[in-house]
């Protein structure tokens with residue numbers, strides 16, 4: 405039998421391998437020890453005995469293994485029959501990497517255990533261990549950073565079923581599917597930031613960071629560093645080590661630029677370059693960093709006017725204005741008021757306070773105010789009124805006090821409410837209302853009945869029945885849709 409043929413005889417190969425393995429491990433190990441069924445030392449090599457302070461191995465024979473090797477776990481291996489393939493043993497000089505194996509007789513009974521000290525050069529491993537440890541620390545801090553930078557809101561948080569709100573949500577949902585820049589336009593407090601969070605949450609970048617930067621809130625001198633970060637040594641003092649900018653932190657995710665209209669012109673040029681070239685340079689560095697961020701910008705100022713006045717770059721405006729979404733002020737969607745008030749009052753109750761509801765007169769008053777601070781102002785007003793009221797019902801007087809100065813809706817700009825009900829007949833008015841509500845929900849979900857039913861808080865079958873009764877679909881078509889959606 406030649407060498408190659410002899411390797412095909414598995415039982416022989418196994419025996420040869422066992423012998424080779426044992427010899428290699430034994431020869432290259434720092435020490436070997438064998439114990440019997442009672443964990444008493446049967447054999448130990450001289451080198452190992454000396455490491456544990458014995459003059460010769462003979463002194464160890466017959467002694468319990470722990471009395472020679474403190475911390476030895478050979479007794480555990482004998483008792484459990486489970487090998488310990490890799491462990492660290494604290495030994496007098498340096499820690500040892502050890503392997504412990506049970507020894508069985510021909511019928512599989514445990515008769516003892518053998519231990520090898522594989523090597524004592526743990527120091528050689530220390531750079532590796534340090535690197536591993538620092539990577540673990542980095543991973544933990546990145547994880548917690550990312551957690552802190554997850555979007556806080558989804559589309560479910562954007563309350564409103566007025567036609568205007570449904571249109572805003574429809575456009576925002578659509579934009580989530582693309583990677584183009586979004587420009588959110590609207591007065592302060594209309595929900596632009598909430599929508600930016602929601603778009604990120606619904607986008608393929610949702611598992612990456614959502615990073616906001618408020619251009620108006622940061623002094624101009626610090627904005628560039630905040631944006632692009634700083635290279636090591638670019639500054640003295642605390643930033644000596646260099647600092648990642650928001651662009652870098654948002655890598656792979658979404659960068660929300662709030663109050664973009666307040667961005668200084670020099671920074672506008674640099675942002676334009678990032679959007680065009682998809683790369684940037686930290687302050688004080690010569691190194692270009694690739695940038696992969698989706699930009700959502702928001703402003704409450706008239707950007708077109710700013711372009712005309714020369715305070716905002718036209719080319720940047722066009723870059724950002726790929727998907728513009730106008731978020732109308734609250735006074736133009738007063739039909740959202742009941743749902744908004746209910747959601748806000750529910751939320752206040754969750755903060756451990758009692759539940760409040762609005763008296764009809766108080767609800768009427770809310771419809772007569774112009775809400776210059778929009779939903780943020782509404783939230784503050786309701787919170788203030790709830791805090792000051794002992795009754796479960798908030799009356800007109802307490803809401804009036806909470807608003808402070810009522811700003812009447814301007815007659816020149818009448819509220820853009822839902823189309824008025826065009827009949828005095830209660831039954832017909834209800835049908836018209838239902839038709840419009842269901843139509844809007846279906847439009848919002850591109851005709852998807854299941855999704856529309858969820859939005860409306862109705863069961864799917866109930867919605868089908870209503871759609872047939874209201875003449876939105878024919879009986880035959882309803883059953884067809886129903887069947888397809890159930891498949």
Ligand SMILES: Nc1ncnc2c1ncn2[C@@H]1O[C@H](COP(=O)(O)OP(=O)(O)OP(=O)(O)O)[C@@H](O)[C@H]1O
Nearest residue numbers: 561562563591592593594595596597598704779780
């Ligand atoms: N449609 C909505 N449904 C529920 N809450 C809303 C809605 N719109 C806004 N809010 C709430 O109103 C407050 C203000 O919203 P947000 O900060 O998103 O407005 P903004 O338009 O970004 O304001 P600013 O321009 O001042 O930054 C937040 O508490 C937000 O959760």
